[in-house]
Amino acid sequence: MTERPAYSRTTRETLDAVHTDLATGLSPAEAKTRLAKNGPNALAKGEKKTLAQRFLDQFKDFMIVVLLVAALIAGFVVHEWADAGIILAVVILNAMFGVFQESKAEEAIDALQKMATPNAHVRRGGNVATIPSSDLVVGDVVLLEAGDVVPADLRLVESANLKSEESALTGESVPVEKTTAALTDGDVGIGDRTNMAFMNANITYGRGVGVVVATGMATEVGRIAGMINAADETTTPLQENLKALGKTLTLMILVIAAIVFGVGLWRGAASLPEMFLTAISLAVAAIPEGLPAIVTIILALGTQKMAKRNALVRKLPAVETLGSTDIIASDKTGTLTQNKMTVEKVYYDGQLHDATAGITGGNPLMTIMNFANDTKIQADGTMLGDPTETALVAYGQKHDFALKAKLTGEPRVAEVPFDSERKLMSTIHQLPQGGFLVATKGAPDQLLRRVTRIVDGDTVRPLTAADRDTILAENTAMAKQALRVLMMAYRQIPEVPEEVDSDTIEADLIFAGLVGMIDPERPEAAAAVAEAKAAGIRPMMITGDHQDTAEAIAVRLGIIDAGDDAAVITGAQLDQQSDEEFNRNVTKYSVYARVAPEHKVRIVNAWQKRGKVVAMTGDGVNDAPALKAADIGIGMGITGTEVSKGASDMVLADDNFSTIVIAVEEGRKVFSNIQKSIQYLLSANLGEVLTLFMMTMLGWDLLAPVHILWINLVTDTFPAIALGVEPTEPGIMNQKPRGRKSNFFSGGVGPAVIWQGLLEGALTLGVYFIGITWPVHTGSGEIHADALTMAYATLGLIQLFHAFNVKSVHQSLFKVGFFRNKAFNWAILASFILLAATILVPGFNGLFHVTSLDWHQWLTVLGAGVAIIVIVEIVKWVLRQRKN
Missing domain, CATH: 1.20.1110.10 (Calcium-transporting ATPase, transmembrane domain)
Structure with missing residues (x-):
């Protein structure tokens, strides 16, 4: 009888299957025994040649x-x-x-891999301990919070608004909301296993607890790593x-x-x-x-x-291969862009402002975007949390909004957490002069329904139909620029109701403003794209993001011209074309949006059949086949997984497109x-x-x-x-590729x-x-x-x-x-x-x-x-x- 997958089991069944206790975890002695029996929680590397063989x-x-x-x-x-x-x-x-030289290159990449090895917070013998992730064993109880790297494949048993960014495995750039209920609808794809946390994924929001059900090469990442290690070299x-x-x-x-x-x-x-x-x-x-x-x-x-x-x-011939490159197919996030959401536009008092424009700390918009926010500012000044929320706090810091001091004077006393159905979150803060402030942020189409008033200079007045149309028009205009738009609203209440929920808190709100954010292009990326074009190299963008976002960034970088919609194709549209049809059409496209990692191999093969030398970037586990198939695979040193680095010919220490052109x-x-x-x-x-x-x-x-x-x-x-x-x-960079x-x-x-x-x-x-x-x-x-x-x-x-x-x-x-x-x-x-x-x-x-x-x-x-x-x-x- 085939063993049931972990995602289909209840919490009790999961704990029984791995013989562990949720409250105390494994005993140190039992963990040591399992580690000795099953080996470390690490990905196996391809068989290395001995010194004599080399x-x-x-x-x-x-x-x-x-x-x-x-x-x-x-x-x-x-x-x-x-x-x-x-x-x-x-x-x-x-x-x-x-x-x-071979030994020197291998030592350098091994050192880079060790830098990426995370620690894990586990329950051992009733105590919480921090251990190297390589020491994890099946049955360990792992504690997760925002900022953690998932150290093994976990069956989640507790979740408090937990979100996991799994693009390295699935290619989906949007964090996935996690649940704990068993999934009993037959064979569930990796992207839909919401009660699982996978090795090397990043926790972006909330907290959770998971039980280790697979380690090392038995994980989903390890399964693909095994395929890559067995692949032939190009x-x-x-x-x-x-x-x-x-x-x-x-x-x-x-x-x-x-x-x-x-x-x-x-x-x-x-x-x-x-x-x-x-x-x-x-x-x-x-x-x-x-x-x-x-x-x-x-x-x-x-x-x-x-x-x-x-x-x-990593491989010496790759140096020369770069010189003959005809195509550079690059990820967007982190390579062409900064991989950091940034506030670009703000709308308040009936005016649209650039993010660089001045705004006072007392402005309601500034207060709400910082209060309705779960970002944690660490002692060294770094921020942990959802990228969208950290962008709002960073905007406040640039404009001298002292968040910690403000929260000391106006502490949070209650909250209505975000959920995906209503697309809102609210926090309640005690005011020094008495009463309480409700700070709400969320999707404009949802939040505008709960707004009845608007800030107009120093006064607050009723929201009119014209105001509503203007707000929606501004929201649409920013969305067309590929900005992610959030609305801010607030109200004051005399006391906190006995039951704090959306119905009692998120009503009769005052509109404070709109905030437009984007992951902006790197400052040097546009010049690098222009230099690549002058050298006869065709730069292309491949991303899992939405079409509008991809197209807007591509235009700003000069990869395509404004209005050139025919140069953009989505993964769904690509699936509708046969290999023969796509091979004929591949020269039309320079931007690929909502693309799954497996599509990258098709793109590489199509260009290679035209006799072109293709350089391909990638950071995820599922990118590894395309990195192997490309004439030169380029891994990401900062955001890349160990598997993608291992499959690459070259690793970018700064994840920067301009480094490729150099x-x-x-x-x-x-x-x-x-x-x-x-x-x-x-x-x-x-x-x-x-x-x-x-x-x-x-x-x-x-x-x-x-x-x-x-x-x-x-x-x-x-x-x-x-x-x-x-x-x-x-x-030399004005010559065409030699082919x-x-x-x-x-x-x-x-x-x-x-x-x-x-x-x-x-x-x-x-x-x-x-x-x-x-x-x-x-x-x-x-x-x-x-x-x-x-x-x-x-x-x-x-x-x-x-x-x-x-x-x-x-x-x-x-x-x-x-x-x-x-x-x-x-x-x-x-x-x-x-x-x-x-x-x-x-x-x-x-x-x-x-x-x-x-x-x-x-x-x-x-x-x-x-x-x-x-x-x-x-x-x-x-x-x-x-x-x-």
Whole structure:
């Protein structure tokens, strides 16, 4: 027989099922036993890889595997142990850095999750205790009040006007009023289980008592968390680009190595092992073995900059993904808005006023909005209560209304609590001069029926039909601006009646005024939306709020134009469209109102089918599938649940839309700099390949693997990393998104890699040719040794000079600036010293198979280095002229 769900049981049945006592709760000993048996009340995280697994994962890249093979051959076949050691050092350093960065990102997000862990107030052994929520067990009796975070799934057994905000689970932004009666109408959906309080929900109003019926992964939040942990990871554009690059290089490597190996054996130029090592040397020259480390370092530097701007990146490729974003689908509340209800308009004495206008503390409107209010002001000045009520108290504080002092002189002696049927609440206060004040606030349409008089200046007069029409017109006008409107009224009575209820208190009231409130947009949000649009990115709003509110905020932010109702769609209207129909219509909509979290996945999928890169924000548990489906999921660090943070690629520490736009700019810069590094690396390596290939074909002495690896290590790696911190090029946010189909060779980079690589190889071969035809020393052995050393020095030095050309793909070096990037300047200097040391420092000659050069030879080498800057600058100038 299937066990009955907790919501269908009576209070007595619930207590019996979990074996607890409502008055005393569990004994400490019983709670300890249950905790040991069932484990802590915490969400299980996805299985984490061990340190060893993370380290081994770094060796799965094809280029790394080829290098390892080359190291084994160099050591065990040819007995070049120095070469093998250098190769292994490069590979191991790369792996260590990758592990370090992954661990750093995980530690940061774990710390953020711990900050969100709430405590719980429970009855244990007849006493009330505050314990970590992780120590809760089934059967614990939990006390709830406004401001608490629900620590587990609870069956409510007591409720005093209790309201719970459950948007993290249901997507409904309006707090839910809670009851205690059993729900016996069969299978009841989560949103309708009014006698339950769910883990991670927020109590916004009232008090209550609940019995824990589920903890950890057995809760509703935990059930969804389990689905998320089991979900597959998506592939980012960066990962796709690197994968495609790896395939291209693999094909090139195999073809070149096979040709050289075959030609060498056919000509009898060397033995089988020697020719095999030569082929491997070509492969090493073709592979930018530092690329994985360099990309990781550039991404890591990007994450550090973004962390300083409140964007915590959990997965390194997400940095670059942001740069290719076409769509930013954002929540409204807290991301585009301040997540804080604020008084914006007030109507009294027949006039509509801005909230910034002056109003005296003695004005009846000010008094009523603060007295008919259950907000609690804590010792540190923070407020607990319903967001609407705290907004009224905050308005009073801004206008010097001393609420605590007022309540001391005019204390509350009775009240008629709010209920959803009459939509009113009233409080009764004793007046110093005698008698009592009734303060009433509520929905204008309900409260106006009970009003018979109106404040008119310093007098009170009967309410006329014209007054009534004017009040209703003002209410309608504010509602059309998406303001939530409350009416304030009052009256004085000589004594408190024996029976305090709506009939005896809320009648013959005096109209004091109207208050219009809204969750206002963040001050910087409109500028961020405009910047996103200028960058070719389409910002969209997705919210569970009403259509009018969503549309009004979207217009104020510039997401849509005023009157563009066709750009707004509700969740109900979305449900009426098939997937095929919605996929055709998705470009019409920029605002989604009254949308359930499951609709977000449809929105993501529809845009992705159009080839767009989608960034999606979310803070709720049910947002997690959409965060996983998006190209980049963006979680909320303040309001977000642990599950939504865990499903995200990036977490906003400030829940701010403008932070996303800042991150997009950083992502574009990261891609641009990675592109520069790849252009530099591949053109340099192509030059190395051409040099070795032609030397083999011409029967010249070959550069050894140790030469190629040392050049790659000191003249490739340092400058390539330094190119990764090049300043942002002007106008980067005025460019359109590059799109999902773009790659690292887009924008003229591919052709530049080819012709610049060929140029490097040609200059190096030219210097070698000069070395063997214009000898300074006598004896052919010295001639070839010197020429090989000159080729080695030229190949390295040309790359250092060429690094200056790569500062911009199209712009002149003289416009970009030689020395703006200090890190780059130091990298070039360090690389030059390390390269020159192998030739100039005694003891290195034998290790690196080089000779000492005289000043004529050095002058030839330097001339080749300068030549590449001159030639590239001329070609850039010609291309710019043709484009113009």
